[in-house]
Every structure is written in structure tokens, then in C-alpha cells.
Amino acid sequence: xxxxxxxxxxxxxxxxxxxxxxxxxxxxxxxxxxxxxxxxxxxxxxxxxxxxxxxxxxxxxxxxxxxxxxxxxxxxxxxxxxxxxxxxxxxxxxxxxxxxxxxxxxxxxxxxxxxxxxxxxxxxxxxxxxxxxxxxxxxxxxxxxxxxxxxxxxxxxxxxxxxxxxxxxxxxxxx
Numbered sequence: 001x002x003x004x005x006x007x008x009x010x011x012x013x014x015x016x017x018x019x020x021x022x023x024x025x026x027x028x029x030x031x032x033x034x035x036x037x038x039x040x041x042x043x044x045x046x047x048x049x050x051x052x053x054x055x056x057x058x059x060x061x062x063x064x065x066x067x068x069x070x071x072x073x074x075x076x077x078x079x080x081x082x083x084x085x086x087x088x089x090x091x092x093x094x095x096x097x098x099x100x101x102x103x104x105x106x107x108x109x110x111x112x113x114x115x116x117x118x119x120x121x122x123x124x125x126x127x128x129x130x131x132x133x134x135x136x137x138x139x140x141x142x143x144x145x146x147x148x149x150x151x152x153x154x155x156x157x158x159x160x161x162x163x164x165x166x167x168x169x170x171x172x173x174x175x
Contacts, residue, residue: 001164002154003143004173011170012036016043018173024076024094024145024166025049030056037071048094050076051086064089076121083115094143096121099130112138121145121166126153128160135161151175 003022004015009032015023016039023040028049040047049057049072057063064075064085074092077083086093095117097108112120117140122131125144135142144157145166154175157165167173 002173002175003145003164003166004170005145005166005168007168011168012039014170015173016040016045018170020045020173022046022048022164026053026076026168028054028057030054033057033067033072034070040073041071046073048072048074048076048092051082052077052079061085061089064091067091074118080111080115083117087116087118092118094119094121096123096145098123099127105130105133108134109137112140116140119143119163122162125157125162125165128156131157131160131162148172 002020003024004018004020005024005026006012006015007027023045025047037047049067051059068089068091075086076094076096078096083093083095095115097120099105099122119141121143124146126147131142131144141163143164143166144162148154148165148167154165
């Protein structure tokens with residue numbers, strides 16, 4: 001499975017017309033969220049908004065409740081508090097973790113046990129051995145994201161146990 005990671009309107013439109021079923025909006029803006037949600041759903045896509053990067057939307061219960069009322073499918077966040085709020089409100093939640101060393105691997109394991117996120121995204125995706133180790137220790141599906149440049153990178157991530165691969169490079173959305 002490929003997830004389109006979009007940062008602007010052009011990428012969003014391309015993702016709508018691609019074969020991906022999930023879109024990660026990495027630049028959500030309050031002025032366009034309702035429209036993006038409607039467009040995504042009318043194209044049969046599932047939309048997640050990166051709440052940490054959102055403009056005009058509070059990074060609190062009210063902000064997440066607002067997105068839920070608009071019909072958003074889920075959020076992405078690096079913050080445990082945002083993941084827990086989303087789960088309480090009924091939104092799907094993807095928690096992003098940056099793996100830079102063995103200490104961050106342990107923090108990831110503890111973090112996912114605490115938040116019970118629906119899925120986790122490990123960044124950068126090119127840490128295939130870490131994905132294998134994490135998969136052996138947690139139950140949440142793992143999404144590999146970041147620095148994916150080739151179809152070979154996608155295959156390596158999948159072979160290591162990633163459930164999906166989040167890709168910003170448009171030509172790989174059709175892979």
C-alpha cells in the first residue's frame with residue numbers, strides 16, 4: 001500500500017487522481033479543510049491531517065473536535081497528547097516517531113504502548129532493521145515514511161514488515 005504525503009494543493013489534486021487510497025495532508029489549513037475532506041471522500045480516499053503542522057486549527061481538544069465534525073478520517077501527530085485526544089473523540093490516529101538511535105527505538109515502544117495509536121509512522125523509512133525490531137514488540141501497523149526515493153525503497157520497507165509506505169514523490173504513488 002502507498003500513502004500519498006501531500007504538502008500543497010497541486011499534490012493534493014494529483015493524489016485524488018492517483019491509485020492511493022490514503023492521503024496524509026502535511027499542510028492542513030482551516031480555510032480549506034472542509035473542501036479537502038469532501039474532495040477526498042468523493043474520490044474514495046481516506047484523509048489524515050497532520051495536526052502538528054496545521055494552520056488555524058488549535059492543537060487541542062477543540063481543534064480535534066472541529067476536524068471530527070468536518071468528517072476528517074484521522075490525524076497524524078508526534079505528540080502523545082494529540083493521539084490520545086483523537087482516540088477519545090473517535091478519530092483514527094497515526095503517531096509519527098523519528099528513529100535516530102537505539103534510545104529512540106525504546107521510546108517508540110513505550111510511546112505506542114501509552115497512546116495506543118491505530119498506526120505508527122517510523123521516520124525515516126530507510127531504517128528497515130528497526131522496523132523489523134519494532135514489529136516484533138508492538139501490535140500497531142507500521143507505516144514507513146521519509147526519504148523514499150525509489151520503488152526498491154518501497155519494497156525494502158514492505159519486506160521489513162511495514163504495513164504501508166508514506167511517499168511524497170508523486171511518480172511512486174502509482175507503484
